[in-house]
Amino acid sequence: MTALVHETAALRTSLEGRGPLAVVMTMGALHAGHAALVRAARARVGDTGTVVVTVFVNPLQFGPGEDFERYPRTLDDDLEVCRREGVDVVFAPSAAEVYPREPVVRVDPGPPGSDLEGASRPGHFAGVLTVVLKLMNLVRPQLAFFGEKDWQQLSLVTAMATDLSLGVEVVGVPTVREPDGLALSSRNRYLSADERAAALALSRALQAGAAQGARGSEAVLAAGREVLAGASGVRVDYLELRGPGFSADPRGGEARLLVAARVGTTRLIDNVPVRLGSAA
Numbered sequence: 001m002t003a004l005v006h007e008t009a010a011l012r013t014s015l016e017g018r019g020p021l022a023v024v025m026t027m028g029a030l031h032a033g034h035a036a037l038v039r040a041a042r043a044r045v046g047d048t049g050t051v052v053v054t055v056f057v058n059p060l061q062f063g064p065g066e067d068f069e070r071y072p073r074t075l076d077d078d079l080e081v082c083r084r085e086g087v088d089v090v091f092a093p094s095a096a097e098v099y100p101r102e103p104v105v106r107v108d109p110g111p112p113g114s115d116l117e118g119a120s121r122p123g124h125f126a127g128v129l130t131v132v133l134k135l136m137n138l139v140r141p142q143l144a145f146f147g148e149k150d151w152q153q154l155s156l157v158t159a160m161a162t163d164l165s166l167g168v169e170v171v172g173v174p175t176v177r178e179p180d181g182l183a184l185s186s187r188n189r190y191l192s193a194d195e196r197a198a199a200l201a202l203s204r205a206l207q208a209g210a211a212q213g214a215r216g217s218e219a220v221l222a223a224g225r226e227v228l229a230g231a232s233g234v235r236v237d238y239l240e241l242r243g244p245g246f247s248a249d250p251r252g253g254e255a256r257l258l259v260a261a262r263v264g265t266t267r268l269i270d271n272v273p274v275r276l277g278s279a280a
Ligand SMILES: Nc1ncnc2c1ncn2[C@@H]1O[C@H](COP(=O)(O)OP(=O)(O)OP(=O)(O)O)[C@@H](O)[C@H]1O
Pocket: 025, 026, 027, 028, 032, 033, 034, 036, 037, 145, 146, 147, 148, 149, 150, 173, 174, 175, 176, 177, 183, 184, 185, 186, 187, 188
């Protein structure tokens, strides 16, 4: 049975005396990517453990002119997904429940918070980390599952858990894709058929770049940029490599190739791992 709770007091009551706790934080509009996080969480805590899904479109992480108002809110469908996936508790609070007042204190993501996504969306990661910390404090999980699709977010949440000694293990889950390579994203539902076709340039650019890993970082970036340059209807925000821990220096083995682009009015992001050869 999946319990739906909207208030923090009810959340605490519903979690009392439960076994090991795993949380999957979402903004709703659930898809197979979210389901993969839930399955990974269940695999870790087992049948005697508890899986909590939070559904909250966090105003703090949206900038002026972004899509906070139009972000899809589909709680009934989300509940169906959660029931199907055997989620124990869905916590879907109102904004007033999460922020009884405008928070004065916020989490500072440090310099990586101003890189890539943070450069395009000033204040975004302070908003993300503040709500993630708040939800951690409300749910008090042992484990928290985040998707690799939002690689910079995963890196920053992992860093926060370490640097602030949260006592929560942050687990990354590989990106779930459509058969043609498009990364699943709640924002894909904004795309028209033509835009959906154009959006494939992102995953194709990442694949083309990653295939050049052995030839070094310049070759990776050049191959990716070539694909994007030939794509119509795609306005590229960035295509960049980052190293372990989101460092600016991608040398030394495993790196990430990350892309962000606008297709029509929809901003999409994606990334893949890249194994860089010695020419890097
Ligand atoms: N395709 C995916 N594969 C794996 N995890 C995913 C995927 N899409 C989203 N997630 C993860 O699900 C969690 C909740 O993300 P969110 O609710 O913002 O969904 P989203 O699809 O990323 O939405 P948006 O389109 O707004 O970016 C995050 O940890 C995110 O990384």
